[in-house]
Amino acid sequence: xxxxxxxxxxxxxxxxxxxxxxxxxxxxxxxxxxxxxxxxxxxxxxxxxxxxxxxxxxxxxxxxxxxxxxxxxxxxxxxxxxxxxxxxxxxxxxxxxxxxxxxxxxxxxxxxxxxxxxxxxxxxxxxxxxxxxxxxxxxxxxxxxxxxxxxxxxxxxxxxxxxxxxxxxxxxxxxxxxxxxxxxxxxxxxxxxxxxxxxxxxxxxxxxxxxxxxxxxxxxxxxxxxxxxxxxxxxxxxxxxxxxxxxxxxxxxxxxxxxxxxxxxxxxxxxxxxxxxxxxxxxxxxxxxxxxxxxxxxxxxxxxxxxxxxxxxxxxxxxxxxxxxxxxxxxxxxxxxxxxxxxxxxxxxxxxxxxxxxxxxxxxxxxxxxxxxxxxxxxxxxxxxxxxxxxxxxxxxxxxxxxxxxxxxxxxxxxxxxxxxxxxxxxxxxxxxxxxxxxxxxxxxxxxxxxxxxxxxxxxxxxxxxxxxx
Numbered sequence: 001x002x003x004x005x006x007x008x009x010x011x012x013x014x015x016x017x018x019x020x021x022x023x024x025x026x027x028x029x030x031x032x033x034x035x036x037x038x039x040x041x042x043x044x045x046x047x048x049x050x051x052x053x054x055x056x057x058x059x060x061x062x063x064x065x066x067x068x069x070x071x072x073x074x075x076x077x078x079x080x081x082x083x084x085x086x087x088x089x090x091x092x093x094x095x096x097x098x099x100x101x102x103x104x105x106x107x108x109x110x111x112x113x114x115x116x117x118x119x120x121x122x123x124x125x126x127x128x129x130x131x132x133x134x135x136x137x138x139x140x141x142x143x144x145x146x147x148x149x150x151x152x153x154x155x156x157x158x159x160x161x162x163x164x165x166x167x168x169x170x171x172x173x174x175x176x177x178x179x180x181x182x183x184x185x186x187x188x189x190x191x192x193x194x195x196x197x198x199x200x201x202x203x204x205x206x207x208x209x210x211x212x213x214x215x216x217x218x219x220x221x222x223x224x225x226x227x228x229x230x231x232x233x234x235x236x237x238x239x240x241x242x243x244x245x246x247x248x249x250x251x252x253x254x255x256x257x258x259x260x261x262x263x264x265x266x267x268x269x270x271x272x273x274x275x276x277x278x279x280x281x282x283x284x285x286x287x288x289x290x291x292x293x294x295x296x297x298x299x300x301x302x303x304x305x306x307x308x309x310x311x312x313x314x315x316x317x318x319x320x321x322x323x324x325x326x327x328x329x330x331x332x333x334x335x336x337x338x339x340x341x342x343x344x345x346x347x348x349x350x351x352x353x354x355x356x357x358x359x360x361x362x363x364x365x366x367x368x369x370x371x372x373x374x375x376x377x378x379x380x381x382x383x384x385x386x387x388x389x390x391x392x393x394x395x396x397x398x399x400x401x402x403x404x405x406x407x408x409x410x411x412x413x414x415x416x417x418x419x420x421x422x423x424x425x426x427x428x429x430x431x432x433x434x435x436x437x438x439x440x441x442x443x444x445x446x447x448x449x450x451x452x453x454x455x456x457x458x459x460x461x462x463x464x465x466x467x468x469x470x
Contacts, residue, residue, distance in 0.1 A: 013340040029180035030310040049364045058145030060295035061129045068273040069114040075269025076106045077168040079262030084172040089321030096240035107161040152213035159224035166227040186223035264408040275415035282427040286434040293373035311342040312392035319400040339393040346389025353382035394452030401461035
């Protein structure tokens with residue numbers, strides 16, 4: 001894989017068997033973890049959907065709001081984590097220890113802010129998604145179900161934050177197995193408790209949407225305990241955890257570098273997730289049936305998106321340590337091959353989802369119209385999966401080298417300047433139905449693909465960001 005022939009032409013895009021075994025060894029555990037999580041989410045929505053369309057829509061709205069918080073955390077651990085991955089490439093445990101402390105400080109701060117926002121403005125945020133067509137009774141019921149669900153879900157924010165901190169450190173060390181196991185146990189716990197608490201089986205109280213929220217909270221505490229106990233009981237492997245809590249001191253130089261290179265990533269994830277929430281709100285103006293349909297479609301496509309999303313995340317895990325160790329040419333070749341692999345899997349999964357699209361919505365207890373809309377949205381999304389796969393891999397390639405200013409422009413700036421305004425105008429100033437509206441907004445991502453291709457090819461991401469911090 002290191003020969004000159006392999007570094008030119010087709011060799012830049014195709015690796016050998018050892019290469020794909022290495023990539024899949026990292027990506028598959030994440031696929032399993034996220035796949036099971038999304039499969040349980042699929043079953044969750046079916047269970048909640050058995051209660052009625054209003055319950056399904058209320059829970060969907062709140063999950064969209066919580067999604068913004070979860071991506072803020074993802075941005076925080078990722079912004080600091082680009083340093084952690086390169087520190088690990090140097091086997092600099094003190095550097096990793098400092099990144100762990102910084103993650104803890106930032107994530108706790110984000111969680112406190114999120115809880116306050118949801119307590120103070122939760123009702124307003126839910127109502128923002130209820131401006132479309134629908135009877136007053138249905139809208140009022142949807143609001144009430146969403147409100148109940150939200151204020152129980154707040155108890156699950158702190159354990160989710162701690163899980164992200166510990167799991168991200170493990171992934172930066174190339175250990176995706178433990179987060180996978182924790183995630184699997186958590187989702188099985190969530191599924192079982194959903195069955196008991198939503199419907200009141202085996203003598204448990206029948207709590208409806210409140211039961212769904214309570215099951216999620218308990219499962220998050222289970223996941224948190226697994227990743228935390230494993231890390232602290234294997235301190236020989238995770239040497240950064242030794243003395244990590246003796247203080248919360250973080251060197252000023254690292255804080256400065258994270259502020260320069262990591263803060264844009266935090267802002268990026270925040271704005272991108274807010275942009276997704278805004279897109280959903282724009283689509284919701286087409287009626288409550290569209291809210292339910294979009295929730296169904298999103299849940300289904302997320303089951304399959306885990307393949308290219310995990311491959312994209314693996315780029316940072318594999319390429320980051322190479323950059324930190326100074327293997328720039330190897331990092332470049334590896335990134336090209338991983339992007340090509342992710343794109344090919346996007347094509348394969350897209351074809352599969354397109355064929356199976358009409359089957360999934362049948363499992364939901366909602367209107368025929370909502371099912372038909374969901375199936376069509378799934379098929380439109382399937383057509384764009386290769387584009388999404390390339391975007392995702394390009395994003396993580398740029399991020400691996402600490403070019404977070406560029407990733408900000410590539411990701412959230414595009415979302416806020418192009419996608420959201422387009423959806424806003426089309427949803428409010430035209431009578432375009434939901435399907436062509438959704439397709440038009442996603443078609444704009446072709447511009448983003450072109451931008452990503454140019455940036456990756458020019459090699460602006462090839463950068464060692466921890467060399468000066470050693």
